[in-house]
Amino acid sequence: MRYTGTMTPAALLTDLIALTTALEADGATDTRRRQQRDRAIGKELHGQRKRPARQLSGWLRRVDIADWRPSGAHAGVHLYRVLGVSLAVLGLAVGWTLARGVLSYSGQTPINIFHVVSALVLPQILLLVVWLLLALPGASALFSGVRATLGVVHPGRLAQRFAARLERGRTPGLQLLWTQHQSRVMTPAGRWLVSYWSQLFAVWFNVGALLALAYLTAFSDLAFAWSTTLNLDNAEFHRLLQWLSWPWHNLYPQAVPSRELIDASRFYRLQSGGFEPAPPLSAAQLGAWWPFLFLALTSYGLLPRLVTLLVSWLRLRVHLARALAHIAGAAELLARMNSPLVTTVCAHDDVIAGAPGANADASDPVPSARTDGVAMACPVVGWSGTYAQRERLAPRLRGLGIEPLDWQDAGGGRSLHEDRTLVASLCQKRQSGVAVVVRAWEPPLLDFIDFLRDLRRQCGARQAIVVALWGGEHPVATRDSEVWRHALRQLHDPYLHVETLEPTP
Amino acid sequence: MSTPRFAVVGHPNKGKSSIVSTLANDEQVMISALSGTTREVQEYPLMVDDETLYVLIDTPGFQRPRAALEWMHAQAGSSAERPQVVRRFVEQHQGDARFEAECRLLAPLIGGAGILYVVDGSRPFGHEYEAEMEILRWTGQPSLALINMIGSGDYRHEWENALGQYFRIVRVFNAMKADFDKRLQLLLAFAQLCEAWRAPLERAVQVLRAERQRRRTGAVRLIAECLAGMITYFRESPLDSSKSIDRQRAALGEAYRAALTRREQACRQAVESLYDYNRLQRREAVVDILDEDLFSSLSWRLFGLTRRQLVATGGVGGAAAGSVIDVAVGGHSLLLGSGLGALIGGASAWFSADRIADIQLLGKSLGGQVLRIGPMRNINFPYVVLGRALLHLRMLEGRTHACREPLELVSAADSLRTAGHRQRAGVEKVFAALRKQGAGDPALLDRLGHAIEPLLDGGDEPEA
Numbered sequence: 001m002r003y004t005g006t007m008t009p010a011a012l013l014t015d016l017i018a019l020t021t022a023l024e025a026d027g028a029t030d031t032r033r034r035q036q037r038d039r040a041i042g043k044e045l046h047g048q049r050k051r052p053a054r055q056l057s058g059w060l061r062r063v064d065i066a067d068w069r070p071s072g073a074h075a076g077v078h079l080y081r082v083l084g085v086s087l088a089v090l091g092l093a094v095g096w097t098l099a100r101g102v103l104s105y106s107g108q109t110p111i112n113i114f115h116v117v118s119a120l121v122l123p124q125i126l127l128l129v130v131w132l133l134l135a136l137p138g139a140s141a142l143f144s145g146v147r148a149t150l151g152v153v154h155p156g157r158l159a160q161r162f163a164a165r166l167e168r169g170r171t172p173g174l175q176l177l178w179t180q181h182q183s184r185v186m187t188p189a190g191r192w193l194v195s196y197w198s199q200l201f202a203v204w205f206n207v208g209a210l211l212a213l214a215y216l217t218a219f220s221d222l223a224f225a226w227s228t229t230l231n232l233d234n235a236e237f238h239r240l241l242q243w244l245s246w247p248w249h250n251l252y253p254q255a256v257p258s259r260e261l262i263d264a265s266r267f268y269r270l271q272s273g274g275f276e277p278a279p280p281l282s283a284a285q286l287g288a289w290w291p292f293l294f295l296a297l298t299s300y301g302l303l304p305r306l307v308t309l310l311v312s313w314l315r316l317r318v319h320l321a322r323a324l325a326h327i328a329g330a331a332e333l334l335a336r337m338n339s340p341l342v343t344t345v346c347a348h349d350d351v352i353a354g355a356p357g358a359n360a361d362a363s364d365p366v367p368s369a370r371t372d373g374v375a376m377a378c379p380v381v382g383w384s385g386t387y388a389q390r391e392r393l394a395p396r397l398r399g400l401g402i403e404p405l406d407w408q409d410a411g412g413g414r415s416l417h418e419d420r421t422l423v424a425s426l427c428q429k430r431q432s433g434v435a436v437v438v439r440a441w442e443p444p445l446l447d448f449i450d451f452l453r454d455l456r457r458q459c460g461a462r463q464a465i466v467v468a469l470w471g472g473e474h475p476v477a478t479r480d481s482e483v484w485r486h487a488l489r490q491l492h493d494p495y496l497h498v499e500t501l502e503p504t505p
Numbered sequence: 506m507s508t509p510r511f512a513v514v515g516h517p518n519k520g521k522s523s524i525v526s527t528l529a530n531d532e533q534v535m536i537s538a539l540s541g542t543t544r545e546v547q548e549y550p551l552m553v554d555d556e557t558l559y560v561l562i563d564t565p566g567f568q569r570p571r572a573a574l575e576w577m578h579a580q581a582g583s584s585a586e587r588p589q590v591v592r593r594f595v596e597q598h599q600g601d602a603r604f605e606a607e608c609r610l611l612a613p614l615i616g617g618a619g620i621l622y623v624v625d626g627s628r629p630f631g632h633e634y635e636a637e638m639e640i641l642r643w644t645g646q647p648s649l650a651l652i653n654m655i656g657s658g659d660y661r662h663e664w665e666n667a668l669g670q671y672f673r674i675v676r677v678f679n680a681m682k683a684d685f686d687k688r689l690q691l692l693l694a695f696a697q698l699c700e701a702w703r704a705p706l707e708r709a710v711q712v713l714r715a716e717r718q719r720r721r722t723g724a725v726r727l728i729a730e731c732l733a734g735m736i737t738y739f740r741e742s743p744l745d746s747s748k749s750i751d752r753q754r755a756a757l758g759e760a761y762r763a764a765l766t767r768r769e770q771a772c773r774q775a776v777e778s779l780y781d782y783n784r785l786q787r788r789e790a791v792v793d794i795l796d797e798d799l800f801s802s803l804s805w806r807l808f809g810l811t812r813r814q815l816v817a818t819g820g821v822g823g824a825a826a827g828s829v830i831d832v833a834v835g836g837h838s839l840l841l842g843s844g845l846g847a848l849i850g851g852a853s854a855w856f857s858a859d860r861i862a863d864i865q866l867l868g869k870s871l872g873g874q875v876l877r878i879g880p881m882r883n884i885n886f887p888y889v890v891l892g893r894a895l896l897h898l899r900m901l902e903g904r905t906h907a908c909r910e911p912l913e914l915v916s917a918a919d920s921l922r923t924a925g926h927r928q929r930a931g932v933e934k935v936f937a938a939l940r941k942q943g944a945g946d947p948a949l950l951d952r953l954g955h956a957i958e959p960l961l962d963g964g965d966e967p968e969a
């Protein structure tokens with residue numbers, strides 16, 4: 001799949017969920033394979049080196065991990081989109097309904113501008129101030145109580161709770177942003193997602209309200225006036241409306257209610273016979289209030305909410321990208337991608353065949369000590385330097401029931417020819433057997449095995465051959481004894497015995 | 506420039522594979538007490554991405570050195586011909602089972618590889634080594650002898666005398682215990698064998714040092730993440746009023762301890778993997794502090810809000826409703842409407858909360874009491890966890906891949922003793938910030954990592 005490089009919140013959210021599950025599944029991948037794979041991908045994405053989120057996105061689109069399906073992340077993002085659309089539709093419906101309610105006109109009592117402003121404009125200004133306070137850096141801790149308090153009626157929070165219900169028991173989805181309460185990485189992204197949803201609701205609420213106003217203005221005969229029990233005279237009300245009209249008073253002065261309009265459109269419920277506009281204004285002229293209402297809703301409702309929606313969208317993007325680069329395992333992954341791969345291990349997988357003796361038949365008896373208990377007088381061969389220790393070794397051999405008749409030197413620095421001559425001379429005489437003393441710590445080379453085979457061939461199949469293991473100044477180590485027995489087992493020789501000599505002091 | 510290649514050769518069972526395992530950081534190299542475990546030639550290149558800086562070659566041991574030397578003696582005319590004779594030996598005995606081991610181990614040498622001859626310095630020298638050393642001398646390749654101290658005996662002087670006659674450089678090297686610097690020194694010793702090898706080997710040393718630092722930084726980061734997670738970890742569970750609270754508390758405590766142990770073990774494994782240990786066996790006791798009585802608390806929740814937040818919400822709602830009255834009377838009520846509304850709203854929320862909490866939605870109660878265990882309050886807890894992690898890391902760094910014994914993690918309490926006062930204070934500050942802010946802040950983790958790393962190398966000032 002080709003990396004498109006899109007960094008929308010939806011794409012980042014997909015990557016965030018996918019990366020979390022991918023890194024979890026990747027734990028089972030062989031370390032070396034993982035290093036090689038990630039470095040190869042890192043080299044491909046070298047141009048994105050300073051943009052970790054893009055690198056990680058690129059990695060996700062290239063990596064192939066067993067038991068991991070990138071499509072799993074799409075369910076979470078689908079829910080994000082569905083909740084967004086639902087909130088937009090809900091906002092549109094609520095805005096339309098509320099505006100229709102506030103602007104309902106039976107033909108008797110005119111629509112009170114005071115109500116319309118109180119219901120559709122002032123709360124939006126108030127909520128905008130709250131949003132700005134909550135969006136301030138560091139406000140998170142300061143206004144946590146306010147946030148929790150508003151949580152129950154907050155459209156974004158409601159969407160979050162709804163998402164939690166829908167995703168319960170499923171693989172990580174949107175909940176990833178909220179379930180890790182301890183995570184300072186995820187929390188900001190989660191907060192901005194809630195804010196984004198709320199602003200989406202608010203924008204569509206204003207669109208709904210404006211559409212309702214436009215529809216009613218166009219297709220019905222609305223009469224606006226104003227009335228209040230408050231001790232508010234016409235001049236004060238005029239000042240208040242001028243203050244409210246400040247954003248567009250230069251751009252569209254006709255939409256700023258004039259003092260004449262205010263004076264003429266005030267009414268009191270105690271007036272008998274309904275409301276009659278004061279001359280010189282006609283009933284039609286009272287409809288001139290609508291541009292003010294339209295621009296007030298646009299200026300204090302729609303436009304600020306479009307800005308807050310954009311800010312929320314951008315902040316959500318930033319924090320999702322930040323979270324992507326900081327979730328557990330991402331730093332290690334980036335290090336693997338961006339650091340030179342240093343390997344020192346074997347280049348092949350066909351590491352080392354079985355140990356020697358692997359071809360020995362397991363049913364072969366391990367060469368053991370002699371069991372007949374009969375004392376044996378025989379020549380003794382000192383293999384590879386043990387000849388020099390013959391004075392010290394003789395009593396140890398006698399302890400095993402072997403009486404050395406004479407000592408011969410073989411192996412070590414002697415030539416093969418000398419060894420062959422020795423074997424021939426040993427086998428010429430009829431002996432009860434031959435003992436060979438070896439240094440137990442030196443493993444049996446094929447060189448020694450050749451010597452034993454030569455001895456067996458020339459001395460006959462039933463001649464007892466005793467290999468006496470000598471450990472020098474120490475007892476023969478079990479490990480060394482096993483090495484010898486294991487090697488000699490491969491000769492399949494029932495008259496070959498292995499004895500262990502006591503250490504020489 | 507040709508890539509330096511070194512063949513590790515010698516008698517069987519003298520630790521050639523251990524040397525390779527240690528130098529290549531490869532725990533997959535088969536090491537066995539059985540003689541002749543290595544039967545194939547295996548190459549272990551040091552590669553930086555696609556560039557090879559040197560190649561280490563593991564070879565089987567000599568099996569019939571006297572017979573091979575005898576053949577060579579029969580062929581050689583003069584000393585100058587000896588390398589050619591060795592080459593001829595390999596060429597003529599390819600496929601000959603009798604000299605299979607000799608052909609395999611000599612092949613890299615006639616291909617230009619340097620010789621790394623390995624003997625066991627804990628056992629006495631024997632004349633049977635002379636034939637193989639003579640063959641190696643005949644190859645004419647640059648050579649270095651390593652006295653590998655496998656056992657408890659010490660015959661290094663005996664060996665030095667013997668090896669000195671055949672090899673220009675003789676070094677003592679314990680494949681099981683050689684620390685990182687000793688391994689680098691060995692590489693630099695190789696560089697002395699041939700001028701052409703100096704540059705790549707010096708670069709290899711630089712690369713290995715950088716890689717070592719990278720791994721250490723990565724390991725410290727893993728430890729910091731684990732530590733932060735363990736310090737701030739808590740576990741919650743809705744309280745089931747039909748069951749014994751003590752039993753529920755015990756079950757939650759057990760789950761809490763198990764989760765902390767799992768986190769710690771996962772960290773160990775990740776650190777080991779970073780150091781190329783994937784098969785390491787480890788023996789370690791559970792953190793003893795976890796056996797203490799754990800702090801637990803009960804709290805009340807509805808819609809995720811605490812009772813206090815819920816009352817505040819009710820209060821705000823009531824105040825909003827009451828403010829309508831205040832507005833209606835032109836403010837003459839002196840905000841009495843808002844105040845009364847807030848009181849009524851808050852009180853309603855307080856008294857109706859339990860009834861609402863019991864309401865079932867989709868089979869789940871909307872609210873109720875929540876039992877919570879953790880975070881761990883014992884102030885020694887982070888130090889114990891950190892001490893254990895540092896001990897583990899130090900042991901890993903001091904260990905070689907040739908060592909196949911289980912890693913025994915004991916006496917972790919001492920592992921922070923070398924820390925100086927300033928370092929301890931630095932660590933404590935981060936612990937305090939973690940307890941306050943929670944884990945997961947990358948900047949805080951960086952701070953913790955920076956505070957931990959110097960502890961690996963000892964303290965800044967001795968404590969009285």
